[in-house]
Amino acid sequence: MTTRSSLRVEILTATAALAAAGVGSPQVDAELLAAHLLGVPRTRLGLVPLVDDGWVTRYRELVAGRERRVPLQHLTGVAVLGPVEVEVGPGVFVPRPETESLVEWAVAAVRGVTTPVVVDLCTGSGAIALAVAAARPDARVHAVERSPHALSWARRNVERHRAAGGSPVDLRGGDIADPRLLVDLEGQVDLVTANPPYVPEGTAVEPEVGVHDPAEAVFAGPDGLDVIRPLLSVAAALLRPGGVLAVEHDDTQGESVPALLRSRRVLADVEDHRDLSGRPRFTTARRVRLRDR
Missing domain, CATH: 3.40.50.150 (Vaccinia Virus protein VP39)
Structure with a gap:
């Protein structure tokens, strides 16, 4: 049976992990990784209260990569300039x-x-x-x-x-x-x-x-x-x-x-x-x- 987890809690946990790893903008990066995986703008994360187990697994894998200081842009595949x-x-x-x-x-x-x-x-x-x-x-x-x-x-x-x-x-x-x-x-x-x-x-x-x-x-x-x-x-x-x-x-x-x-x-x-x-x-x-x- 598929269970649902709180997106907010996942992002808070990811933020703490990234901060401990020395990432300069832990909350922003945690939110951007979540938005990337959900396919929504970062400003719309509040409209997604719950996520399923498969999403959580993929998200934690991305966060682990960022903890290893893999660039955020390598994880999302894109960078924005203007x-x-x-x-x-x-x-x-x-x-x-x-x-x-x-x-x-x-x-x-x-x-x-x-x-x-x-x-x-x-x-x-x-x-x-x-x-x-x-x-x-x-x-x-x-x-x-x-x-x-x-x-x-x-x-x-x-x-x-x-x-x-x-x-x-x-x-x-x-x-x-x-x-x-x-x-x-x-x-x-x-x-x-x-x-x-x-x-x-x-x-x-x-x-x-x-x-x-x-x-x-x-x-x-x-x-x-x-x-x-x-x-x-x-x-x-x-x-x-x-x-x-x-x-x-x-x-x-x-x-x-x-x-x-x-x-x-x-x-x-x-x-x-x-x-x-x-x-x-x-x-x-x-x-x-x-x-x-």
Whole structure:
């Protein structure tokens, strides 16, 4: 005979277990796992008072995975960035909520541009590129990724986005340092975005990052700038005069990354921005016009 259990009690028990395991947002994660398994929004959990034994078994398995610090997004299979949901899993960096600030700035920066040309460097899952494409269906969005594993996730998300009626995104596999990869777009781009690897090697990170995110998508040399330095040259070559750039960085790089951008004579209006938690998170700049010189 099937018995029924209280959903509220299951979530409370899961919250306590996740808190004991060191998960940073135990109640939120417990609720999101329950909502995922029920197929309802988190805000609708109160409308489901009871769950059956089979559901409880599956839920406890998911909670156990989260206790082992498997990323929440690996357990649900998706991550949300602004207006889009992307599939994620082993082999690709999981988009973080902090990046939403960069996306919001980027969309606002090209608000007055008709049919903007956009390039997202180090695209990973494709989340930033797809978020911009969702906000600006008229944009010509290009995305670049070097890792074959991440590229497969990005391809899946681009195809999923298009199947749902979204505008096409041009996905290119290769190293951004390859001069042939983006030569057709040089001097034509209105917006360049990038969430590159930027964590200094040796930095202590949460297990969700250190164990489950690809190291090549997280760490970038002793100061975390090994990818950002060459990326700035690529971005400067892509931007048209007046085009803009937004680069995410570590919260310890609120001075070093803006300094790198200011050292480029072709970039102006360099500004650092804080994320949703108030930490230095991304830097923006504009490609100078001839009249600016």
